[in-house]
Amino acid sequence: MSKKPFPNIDLDGHDFPPSPAPSSPRPGRKYALATELVYTESNDQYNASSMPIYQSATFKQTSGSGGGEYDYTRSGNPTRTHLERHLAKIMSASRALVVSSGMGALDVVTRLLRPGDEVVTGDDLYGGTNRLLKYLATNNGITVHHVDTTNPESVRAAINTKTALVLLETPTNPLIKIVDIPAIATAVHAANPGALVVVDNTMLSPMLMNPLDLGADIVYESATKYLCGHHDVMAGVLAVKDETIGDKLFFTINATGCGLPPNECFLLMRGIKTLAIRMEKQQSNAQAVAEFLEAHGFRVRFPGLKSHPQHALHWSMARGAGAVLSFETGNVDVSERIVGSTKIWGISVSFGCVNSLISMPCRMSHASIDAKTRAERHMPEDIVRLCVGIEDISDLIDDLQTALVQAGAVRITADGFEAWGTGQTVAGGVQVKTDEEPVVDAPEVGAGAS
Numbered sequence: 343m344s345k346k347p348f349p350n351i352d353l354d355g356h357d358f359p360p361s362p363a364p365s366s367p368r369p370g371r372k373y374a375l376a377t378e379l380v381y382t383e384s385n386d387q388y389n390a391s392s393m394p395i396y397q398s399a400t401f402k403q404t405s406g407s408g409g410g411e412y413d414y415t416r417s418g419n420p421t422r423t424h425l426e427r428h429l430a431k432i433m434s435a436s437r438a439l440v441v442s443s444g445m446g447a448l449d450v451v452t453r454l455l456r457p458g459d460e461v462v463t464g465d466d467l468y469g470g471t472n473r474l475l476k477y478l479a480t481n482n483g484i485t486v487h488h489v490d491t492t493n494p495e496s497v498r499a500a501i502n503t504k505t506a507l508v509l510l511e512t513p514t515n516p517l518i519k520i521v522d523i524p525a526i527a528t529a530v531h532a533a534n535p536g537a538l539v540v541v542d543n544t545m546l547s548p549m550l551m552n553p554l555d556l557g558a559d560i561v562y563e564s565a566t567k568y569l570c571g572h573h574d575v576m577a578g579v580l581a582v583k584d585e586t587i588g589d590k591l592f593f594t595i596n597a598t599g600c601g602l603p604p605n606e607c608f609l610l611m612r613g614i615k616t617l618a619i620r621m622e623k624q625q626s627n628a629q630a631v632a633e634f635l636e637a638h639g640f641r642v643r644f645p646g647l648k649s650h651p652q653h654a655l656h657w658s659m660a661r662g663a664g665a666v667l668s669f670e671t672g673n674v675d676v677s678e679r680i681v682g683s684t685k686i687w688g689i690s691v692s693f694g695c696v697n698s699l700i701s702m703p704c705r706m707s708h709a710s711i712d713a714k715t716r717a718e719r720h721m722p723e724d725i726v727r728l729c730v731g732i733e734d735i736s737d738l739i740d741d742l743q744t745a746l747v748q749a750g751a752v753r754i755t756a757d758g759f760e761a762w763g764t765g766q767t768v769a770g771g772v773q774v775k776t777d778e779e780p781v782v783d784a785p786e787v788g789a790g791a792s
């Protein structure tokens with residue numbers, strides 16, 4: 343039997359102490375999530391209240407056969423472990439892992455696939471996810487089925503013995519469609535017990551939803567968004583309940599070297615502590631903006647609105663609506679002018695940050711999905727996405743209102759103003775788009791960014 347060269351070093355991550363259970367003030371009572379986000383414990387030698395950055399690639403061993411808890415930062419680092427245990431606690435997981443980006447997290451998941459395996463996923467996916475799956479289908483012998491995941495029956499119909507992963511996003515982005523995670527997880531596990539249900543929880547964060555409690559096997563998210571909250575860190579998070587899956591994911595992270603570096607771990611940990619208060623403000627601002635646009639006649643997609651066709655389903659799984667919404671003007675040029683006319687709303691991909699952002703997904707985050715595919719998936723080219731931050735709500739609405747007027751998106755009425763609406767001619771004589779030619783090979787502005 344081969345002897346491990348460094349028996350005391352836990353290269354495979356098997357001996358990790360269990361992540362701290364939710365810290366209990368006394369038996370029978372748990373702290374609320376907002377408290378858990380802030381509350382941490384560590385065994386730091388100086389009792390530092392903020393976990394220090396262990397900016398060290400290697401760790402000295404006590405003897406030639408090892409002896410230290412850490413040896414090399416690609417395999418493990420105290421700052422990273424602290425963050426991972428904190429995340430496991432708030433994600434309702436037995437193990438969490440942090441890597442260099444959200445796409446890095448999905449890459450780690452897809453390394454579970456073997457040639458011949460099949461993936462079932464949605465038809466309104468984040469552009470970068472779509473691109474990675476397309477790459478795997480083209481180069482690695484993986485078959486990818488894009489189905490309408492808002493209908494659990496379409497997912498179930500696509501499952502067979504070769505299905506290895508079912509990959510879900512909810513709410514989808516930018517169409518804000520809701521996917522029934524419990525119904526799909528039950529159906530998938532019944533049809534093929536070996537298939538793993540994977541949920542990208544970037545749009546909600548653990549503050550608003552715990553997919554592992556809804557039947558998912560793996561949850562991952564771009565921590566670049568809400569978890570960090572300040573657009574100054576790129577990071578991805580993975581979490582599981584089943585530790586054997588966690589071991590496999592850790593193997594890839596250690597083997598490929600995509601674990602999150604200590605500096606980023608520190609910044610992400612700091613961001614997580616303010617998640618609750620940021621999310622609360624971002625959500626209430628998003629609700630006000632959504633109501634403002636809807637009241638003036640725009641078609642708005644936001645699960646916080648009663649008019650959302652899957653309002654009840656969303657609230658059966660989530661604790662909040664999030665802070666991303668989209669609306670349509672009926673005209674691509676008008677949408678472009680709105681995006682170009684705002685001042686406070688920065689024209690940018692991504693979301694989840696403290697400052698508010700505006701974008702045209704079909705020209706930006708989703709440009710990596712070709713126009714023909716976008717058309718097949720009924721993605722309106724004029725859709726405008728708003729990612730709402732923590733600014734003063736009156737300033738946000740004033741700025742948006744000015745942009746709507748300047749862009750000719752609204753007409754003045756006796757009571758104020760209202761959207762021209764799909765199918766009408768807007769101010770300035772710009773004809774509303776109904777059957778615009780698809781833009782083939784659209785340039786990838788901010789390619790693959792969110």
Ligand SMILES: Cc1ncc(COP(=O)(O)O)c(C=O)c1O
Pocket residue numbers: 443444445446468470471511515542544545563564565566576577578692790791792
């Ligand atoms: C829903 C979703 N998943 C995954 C990603 C990828 O994350 P990252 O940009 O951190 O690689 C993004 C955004 O970029 C996203 O919006």
